[in-house]
Amino acid sequence: MQKLGCVNVSKVFKGDGVETFALEKINTCFVEGELVAIVGPSGSGKSTLLSLIGALDVPSEGEIIYRNESIHKYSQNRLADFRFEHIGFIFQQFHLLPALTALENVMSPLFSRKVSCNKKGRAESLLSQVGLADKLHALPSQLSGGQQQRVAIARALVHEPSWLLADEPTGNLDTDTGELIFVFNVCDNTTIVFE
């Protein structure tokens, strides 16, 4: 079983002479195949923890460990490869590219990558699975919040990550669609860590 976790991790944000301690000496470990929910009050550091274990940010102190290896010291290129190979990330604010259609947004993680699959076919299939087969060519501005979130979910899955990190992934979805997303991924044996 592969493990992803952190050892004595702290994160301090510094700005305008103010230091914010978002995380202090956190130790945690997630195991492949698990479905894990991170819960806590607003501002307690859940998003910060997800961005650290997803290699989107680096800790101020401590180590992020994957397969017994410290990954937080990787070069930027190696971190990008790590994210592409292992991590799907669903952002709280979606972060869709406004000038790209739903289909192009879902394909975007594959743009500069050599993959053996049919990129367009895989993106179309995922959009269809999240119920957006009729919105392939819509821009984000032409989609509702829940539809944008479904595009973001499809984009997070397009490179078939073994870990899906989701920051409030179904907050804009109705209950049925939210449940569908989780059943769909659990069946695929993807580890899901979500807030």
Ligand SMILES: Nc1ncnc2c1ncn2[C@@H]1O[C@H](COP(=O)(O)OP(=O)(O)OP(=O)(O)O)[C@@H](O)[C@H]1O
């Ligand atoms: N880029 C940043 N610069 C400065 N402070 C930050 C930054 N990002 C987060 N923080 C602070 O770190 C703390 C943890 O924030 P974080 O977003 O991780 O909380 P959260 O538990 O995900 O909150 P929520 O449930 O409201 O989304 C908060 O006090 C927040 O103000």
